[in-house]
Amino acid sequence: MELRHLRYFVAVAEEGGFSAAARRLHVVQPTLSMQIRDLEHELGGPLFDRAGRRPRLTPAGQAFLVEARQVLAQAERARDTARSALRGETGSVRIGVAGAVVFGGLLAGLIGEFHQARPLVRIELRETGPLAQRTAILAGELDVGFSALAAPADEPRLASIPASSVSFLVALPAGHRLAEHETLTVEQIDGEELIEYITGDGDLVPHGVRRYGADPPSSPARFRGDSTLSVLALVAAGAGLAVAPAGVDRAAVPDVVYRPLAEPGLKTDFHLLHRSDETAPAVAAFVRACA
Structure with a gap:
């Protein structure tokens, strides 16, 4: 029959x-x-x-x-x-993200447009560090990831496309003496207590500056946070200053103020990581939407 x-x-x-x-x-x-x-x-x-x-x-x-x-x-x-x-109209997309991407508005805009075009696709966000994103994508635990690290050249199973480029802000405790300035420089914050950001991969990024080519301030960091919100919580507590990608000022954390870091050329690039041989239609559609 x-x-x-x-x-x-x-x-x-x-x-x-x-x-x-x-x-x-x-x-x-x-x-x-x-x-x-x-x-x-x-x-x-x-x-x-x-x-x-x-x-x-x-x-x-x-x-x-x-x-x-x-x-x-x-x-x-x-x-x-x-x-x-x-056609990629159903299925799911599991996305690894960091707080800076969320607060910067990039992620919300991309997901909003994708959801409007494909409302039946499930979206799952996981806060994951850059190196952990790579491992999880290759293991099939994540589908894509927004990271400050591009796909490594020696790993053909991974690919990446540019997602955005953002400048830096300095987060200060409300009432800090440097808050009277409209902008700040690396020289001005040199010697201040600066909070280290732990990426989640065991990597320490002192205040976000060292990675992007500027000389780090000389004072050692005594405080660490493993997420954007935990770093800002330490700032609010008066533990020190933090340097983070622009957009974190959207987080309305009490007792924290923000000032642009006026360093020409000092930016961080975010990339969308994905598998080179992606076969899931919904994931492939999301990658195309971000390109």
Whole structure:
């Protein structure tokens, strides 16, 4: 028994005759009649009473019609579901992120546009450090990641595309003497207590400056945080200053003020990491949307 047998049977039942059903199905009547007889032979009895001018459903045919319609409807749903999945309209995308990306507005904008275009795709965010993102993507635990580190050249299984470039801010405790300045320089914050950011990979990034080419301030850091919010909490507590990518000022943390770090060329680039041979349609669609 094939789906065409069910379609042919339902057409004859709904049209009330073989000629009308053949026209509806765009097949010749002898072919349709033969297919119905094959179906009846497989089932072991007649589905139509052919004694009159118009075929009528037998009791078995009436029972079979209910089930046949359900099977055809389910087949249609299965087809539509598969087509949606192949077009990347369903499925899921697991995204590794860092706080700076969230606060910077980049992530919200990309996800908002993607969700509007593909509302049935599930989105899952996980706060994950740069190196951990690479490992998780390769292990299939994440699909993509927003990172300050591009895909390494010696790892062909990973690829990356530029996502954004942002400058830096200095987060200060409210009332700090440097808050009276509209902008700050590395020289001005040299000697201040600066809070280290732990990426989650065991890597320490002193106040975000060393990685991006400026000379780090000379004073050692005594305080550390493993997320943007924990770093800002230490700033609010008066433990020190922190340098972070612009956008963190959107986090309304009490007792913290922000000043731009006026260093020409001092920026951080964010990249979207993904698998080079990505086959999941929803993930591939998300990568294309970010390109």
